[in-house]
Amino acid sequence: EGAKIRTALIDSTGNVLLEQTDPTSQRKTEELTCQLIELIQTFKQRAPQYGQLVATGVGVPGLINLKTHKIEVLPNLPQISTTTLCDDIMQATGMQVIFDNDANLGAYGEWQCGVAQGYQNVIYVTIGTGIGSGIILNGQMWRGTTGFAGELGHTTINVDGIECACGNIGCLETVASGPNIVRRMQQRLYRDRTSSLTRFFMPRDREMTHEDIIQAAISGDELAQVVFERTGHYLGIALGGLINLLNPEMVIFGGSIMAVGNILLKPIIAETKQRAFGPCFDNCRIVAAQLGPLSGVIGAAILARDSFK
Ligand SMILES: [Zn+2]
CATH class of the missing domain: 3.30.420.40 (ATPase, nucleotide binding domain)
Structure with missing residues (x-):
């Protein structure tokens, strides 16, 4: 990844x-x-x-x-x-x-062997170093004209955002990928020193990783949880549009960031509900990957x- x-x-x-x-x-x-x-x-x-x-x-x-x-x-x-x-x-x-x-x-893995077995219209979103998606429509992989379909991470989420690795400004990936979750956490730590993660400002032998933030959030660190809540907000904005566009019956979230589980999935679902048409949202299951990473x-x-x- x-x-x-x-x-x-x-x-x-x-x-x-x-x-x-x-x-x-x-x-x-x-x-x-x-x-x-x-x-x-x-x-x-x-x-x-x-x-x-x-x-x-x-x-x-x-x-x-x-x-x-x-x-x-x-x-x-x-x-x-x-x-x-x-x-x-x-x-x-x-x-x-x-x-x-x-x-x-x-x-393909989740469709053939995981949570989406038997489904016909499925979107799988992976959140790791980058953010990508795979789309199954009418029981077939949707690859687009040349195979490039599914680049959900490079839809613009913030018109005044920062430059993305792809060259665009304010892509979803610039706020919700693993490295950018770390970047946002570091920014918050400058302002808020109550988090267990402030130890990464002490002399240390390594940089903070997204695994550290996931562990902190699971252990109850409020600031880490807020960062994931905000991340879910961004992902839900993108997902609301995607659900309105394609009307899938299932959206699956996977990739290494999903080790944080419901701490991220719940705010994604809440934001998607705010953004998507009610009937589109109601007919779509939003779940974590069954096969995990x-x-x-x-x-x-x-x-x-x-x-x-
Ligand atoms: Zn991009």
């Missing part, structure tokens, strides 16, 4: 057999390519004790062109030039590999399974 790479070995019904998470090599394209190839090779070597490894799916936090199979934009990994990543990985591993946007894969890797494996069977 940008800052981290999650790798898993998954059986044909979506069960996770092996799983590991690594920080992303962000310095150079070659390093990232090597890291991905190594991870795939390692899992390939460990696979035979579980059964035959059929295919690999790779989720990428950016725009993948359906027609050329090229990654066109990776807003949160600007130092990575992306033109040959897919080809390089396929050549080096000798495997059948599918590449897709990570949010599309999260949607694994929606994307499970979706990647299951889509690879379905692509090569």
Whole structure:
């Protein structure tokens, strides 16, 4: 999902057999390519004790062109030039590999193996380093003309906001993504020193992360809870418009930020109710991902399974 790479070995019904998470090599394209190839090779070597490894799916936090199979934009990994990543990985591993946007894969995972099984019109929103969404309409993935559909994180939420990694001003992502939740928390801590997180202003050996804020909120830290309430407000503004536009029967929230659970989901639902048409809101379930942070890797494996069977 940008800052981290999650790798898993998954059986044909979506069960996770092996799983590991690594920080992303962000310095150079070659390093990232090597890291991905190594991870795939390692899992390939460990696979035979579980059964035959059929295919690999790779989720990428950016725009993948359906027609050329090229990654066109990776807003949160600007130092990575992306033109040959897919080809390089396929050549080096000798495997059948599918590449897709990570949010599309999260949607696919929840649709095939998670909370959205049996549903026809579903939007999956992932909140992590960035914010993306995958859209299922009439029982099919909606990818748009060239595969770029679902960039919910880059809808404008604040016309006077700050510049986004994509170049636009005031995108949803500039206030509600993991790094921007940290940024907003830091701003509040300058004004309010009652939070348990003020310890991050003391001499310290590391920076505050969104995991720290999630833990603080769950432990009852009021300031951290207020930051998530405000984050839910922003997400609900975007979701209200999306529900009015597409009239889905379910919206799923996943990604690493959703570890905070109802502290974020409740204000999202409250704000969406304020913003959307009543009948649209009433016919839409707004829920947390059933597969938690694994929606994307499970979706990647299951889509690879379905692509090569
Ligand atoms: Zn943007």
